[in-house]
Amino acid sequence: MKPASKPSVHDPARGAGRRSARGEAARRRLKEAATRVLDRVGFHQMRVKDVTDEAGVAAGLFYHYFKDLRELVDELLDEHIAGFEAVEAIERDVSKGDWFNRLRAHYEICVRVHAEHPGIMRCIAQFSADDPDFRERWKRSFDRRLHLLIDVFPYVFPKCSLNKAEVELLVHGLGGVGKELMSEYYIDRDPRLRAVELSQAEMAEWLAALLYRGLFARNPPAGQLRYASRILEITRE
Amino acid sequence: MKPASKPSVHDPARGAGRRSARGEAARRRLKEAATRVLDRVGFHQMRVKDVTDEAGVAAGLFYHYFKDLRELVDELLDEHIAGFEAVEAIERDVSKGDWFNRLRAHYEICVRVHAEHPGIMRCIAQFSADDPDFRERWKRSFDRRLHLLIDVFPYVFPKCSLNKAEVELLVHGLGGVGKELMSEYYIDRDPRLRAVELSQAEMAEWLAALLYRGLFARNPPAGQLRYASRILEITRE
DNA sequence: ATTATTATTGAACTTAAATTCAATTTCAAC
DNA sequence: GTTGAAATTGAATTTAAGTTCAATAATAAT
Numbered sequence: 001m002k003p004a005s006k007p008s009v010h011d012p013a014r015g016a017g018r019r020s021a022r023g024e025a026a027r028r029r030l031k032e033a034a035t036r037v038l039d040r041v042g043f044h045q046m047r048v049k050d051v052t053d054e055a056g057v058a059a060g061l062f063y064h065y066f067k068d069l070r071e072l073v074d075e076l077l078d079e080h081i082a083g084f085e086a087v088e089a090i091e092r093d094v095s096k097g098d099w100f101n102r103l104r105a106h107y108e109i110c111v112r113v114h115a116e117h118p119g120i121m122r123c124i125a126q127f128s129a130d131d132p133d134f135r136e137r138w139k140r141s142f143d144r145r146l147h148l149l150i151d152v153f154p155y156v157f158p159k160c161s162l163n164k165a166e167v168e169l170l171v172h173g174l175g176g177v178g179k180e181l182m183s184e185y186y187i188d189r190d191p192r193l194r195a196v197e198l199s200q201a202e203m204a205e206w207l208a209a210l211l212y213r214g215l216f217a218r219n220p221p222a223g224q225l226r227y228a229s230r231i232l233e234i235t236r237e
Numbered sequence: 238m239k240p241a242s243k244p245s246v247h248d249p250a251r252g253a254g255r256r257s258a259r260g261e262a263a264r265r266r267l268k269e270a271a272t273r274v275l276d277r278v279g280f281h282q283m284r285v286k287d288v289t290d291e292a293g294v295a296a297g298l299f300y301h302y303f304k305d306l307r308e309l310v311d312e313l314l315d316e317h318i319a320g321f322e323a324v325e326a327i328e329r330d331v332s333k334g335d336w337f338n339r340l341r342a343h344y345e346i347c348v349r350v351h352a353e354h355p356g357i358m359r360c361i362a363q364f365s366a367d368d369p370d371f372r373e374r375w376k377r378s379f380d381r382r383l384h385l386l387i388d389v390f391p392y393v394f395p396k397c398s399l400n401k402a403e404v405e406l407l408v409h410g411l412g413g414v415g416k417e418l419m420s421e422y423y424i425d426r427d428p429r430l431r432a433v434e435l436s437q438a439e440m441a442e443w444l445a446a447l448l449y450r451g452l453f454a455r456n457p458p459a460g461q462l463r464y465a466s467r468i469l470e471i472t473r474e
Numbered sequence: 475a476t477t478a479t480t481a482t483t484g485a486a487c488t489t490a491a492a493t494t495c496a497a498t499t500t501c502a503a504c
Numbered sequence: 505g506t507t508g509a510a511a512t513t514g515a516a517t518t519t520a521a522g523t524t525c526a527a528t529a530a531t532a533a534t
């Protein structure tokens with residue numbers, strides 16, 4: 001039932017030659033099954049049979065579409081990583097000088113993917129710890145966003161004498177703000193943290209505010225805080 | 238056929254069973270070999286044979302001392318995690334109200350383990366992403382340190398209306414500061430970050446200063462900065 | 475010196491999972 | 505409705521690693 005949808009020739013995967021719409025759909029069904037298995041057991045416990053069972057097909061069919069689990073999961077992760085990289089779309093409604101809202105916009109997408117696809121994010125963490133090539137790919141995506149700040153750092157802080165490499169280090173240090181928390185809140189779902197129910201927008205704002213404080217050593221503009229205004233109370237004035 | 242006399246090597250109390258000094262030494266040699274293999278290839282690529290080869294013994298000997306790789310590595314990690322938990326020792330020379338130096342002291346030990354045993358820290362990250370039980374163990378160790386702050390938060394910030402659970406969330410958000418950077422600098426050894434050569438003391442001070450800013454929305458006391466005084470320049474006053 | 479205990483070896487065995495493939499079914503085009 | 509390409513099956517095979525164990529060596533105890 002697909003209108004003139006292009007027969008995917010772009011597929012770098014092996015055996016990507018001719019494939020019917022029916023086959024395309026089966027391939028996607030396997031990927032969706034894999035996503036569910038990832039959420040349940042994580043990459044290292046996932047077996048080919050888990051995926052084919054979840055999809056309700058025979059084990060052998062897997063190899064008609066994928067070389068191995070790694071190929072499938074790589075494709076899956078790529079789809080999500082691409083979302084992180086759409087910097088222009090992310091910052092569409094924010095002015096360049098408005099750092100608090102820029103930070104917020106980036107956290108919003110990051111929080112969203114964590115909340116909606118915890119298995120995918122856990123898998124990204126697992127691959128990053130394991131495989132230098134994947135880590136490089138993931139880090140490039142992250143670096144790209146950090147460089148939005150690194151590249152203009154000298155203009156934002158004209159009095160600061162840190163050189164380029166030192167700024168890189170500093171921004172990477174701050175860039176970690178929230179990663180741990182998102183992982184514990186959305187992937188691990190730690191009950192003690194879950195005691196506070198936060199919407200995605202609230203989580204993103206809190207994290208943006210924390211990073212803002214680390215970066216500017218002051219609070220974000222009070223008027224821009226929609227949920228996290230109580231962060232202004234955290235002070236010893 | 239010696240019913241009760243034979244102390245099976247598969248005894249659950251393997252670690253405590255009878256063992257000569259010679260055996261004790263061989264056991265340790267396997268652990269040290271495993272540490273080197275971990276540094277080289279990480280846990281998921283590590284094979285029993287890698288460890289016995291590295292130690293220069295036959296494959297079968299491994300099972301005389303350990304049930305499986307996981308048991309060996311668990312013991313190895315425990316030894317290091319214990320070091321993180323010695324809070325009293327860590328804070329020995331610091332007064333309770335001196336938050337900057339308390340933060341510094343905690344970062345110092347964390348930086349040291351990262352620098353000296355990157356394979357161990359990577360392995361902790363791998364296990365944490367994989368195994369709920371281990372994650373729980375590791376997080377308990379981390380939480381204990383975070384609670385040094387969480388428990389006194391209302392006294393440190395008397396004007397702050399956040400409740401206990403919200404403070405927990407906040408502190409976990411800030412607690413991630415530096416994890417990412419230490420991982421990239423010491424485990425991944427990213428050349429772009431390595432362009433700046435930092436001593437352990439310098440790294441610890443920078444991270445403590447960043448966290449201090451996030452926590453207090455201001456700079457740490459200038460007089461206490463030994464290496465990172467240029468962080469004071471990062472401001473838009 | 476004799477005996478008992480523990481350490482060590484490495485080839486043989488076991489296991490779990492990945493992978494193949496010949497046979498069969500489905501479907502779309504003609 | 506015939507045909508052929510693609511999809512699908514699942515039992516059979518392969519693979520890579522874990523694991524055992526009978527035999528031997530080293531060491532300690534008496």
